[in-house]
Amino acid sequence: MSSIAVNGAGIYHELRGTGPSVMFISGATGDAGHFERVADLLADEFTVLTYDRRGNSRSLPPRGWGTTSVAEQADDAAALLSELGLAPAAVYGNSYGATFALDLLLRHPGVVRSAVLHEPAMISVVDDPAAAQTSVRSAVQEGLARGGPPEAVDRFFRLVVGDATWDRLPTGLRDRMTSNGETLVGVELGTFESYRPDDSALAGITTPAHVLVSEDSPGFFHEAAAWLAGRTGFEVVQTPGSHAPQFDHPDELVRTIRPLLRMHT
Incomplete structure (x- = not known):
């Protein structure tokens, strides 16, 4: 557990285990703790890197x-992998993190061995982007009105994972x-x-990758996954849980992704 200077920012990161390297990139609120349970389970086989994204935690x-x-x-993400000597790594990204992982495939392919993109938040590619964002915007605006940015995060995650899962998260992480x-x-x-790369760039990706969607996520995430798979040839895989299965179904998530992470080692 330490910090390293990356692109002018101090990036806090955690390393677990030994074996082929795997990086996890979190989405909204950008905390390494999003993947604590998942990282602990995978550390028996992999060197697992988690980190707080810049400006978070x-x-x-x-x-x-x-x-x-x-x-x-x-x-x-690319600089962190290089500075720590972990490239090329398998990369797992969730939501915003999956979007960043996709950009790694396009602009930094040398640091990525393979990738699992869980529900990239590429709302612009779905048929009705405004409708896809309505519930999130409403939750955030209600939270801001009631308690400012901290309450907006609370309302956002209660919407995404449900009250029970949110309330079960460790107090320090919340x-x-x-x-x-x-x-x-x-x-x-x-x-x-x-974010929407052009079709020719997507078709040119040669790094092995999968698109992952959760069974209980809203339909627009499945729509975005199909859009991306259709332009890259990536296989779409399903896993139990919500848009944040690392919180509500971490054990099942590990069972889903472990064989994907083993590929191309």
Whole structure:
């Protein structure tokens, strides 16, 4: 557990286990703890890297940082793998993290051995982007009105994973996640959803990858997965749980992805 300077930001990261390297990239609130249970289970076979994305939890942003992009987030991930000597690694990304992982495949293929893209938040590719974002926007706006950015995070995750799962998360993790409300609401939300590489770039990806969708996720995530698979040839795989199965079905998630991570080692 330590921090390293990456692209001008101090990136907190955790390493577990031994064996082929696997990086996990989290989505909203960007905390390494999203994958604590999953990382612990996989550490029997892999060197597992988790990290707090810039501006979230224990990763302090550069002074004056107030905007970001898919490219910046992917550059951070690529630089972290290189600095730690873990490239090429298998990369698993969830939601925003899956979008960043896709950008790694396009712009930093040398650091990626294979990838599992769980429900990339590429809302612009679905038939009705506005409808897909309505419930999230409503939850965030209600939270902001009632308690500011921390309450917006609370409402967001209660919508995504349900009250019971959210309330079961370790208190320290929930506190860090809610403390990231300023970054989520003020910097990230609405920034990454429009990401849409052109078809020729997607067709040119040669790194092995799978698209993962959760059985209980809203239909637009399945729609986006099918869109991406149709342009890349990636196989679509299903796993139990919600948009954040690392929280509500971590053991089942590990059973789903372990054989995918073993490929191409």
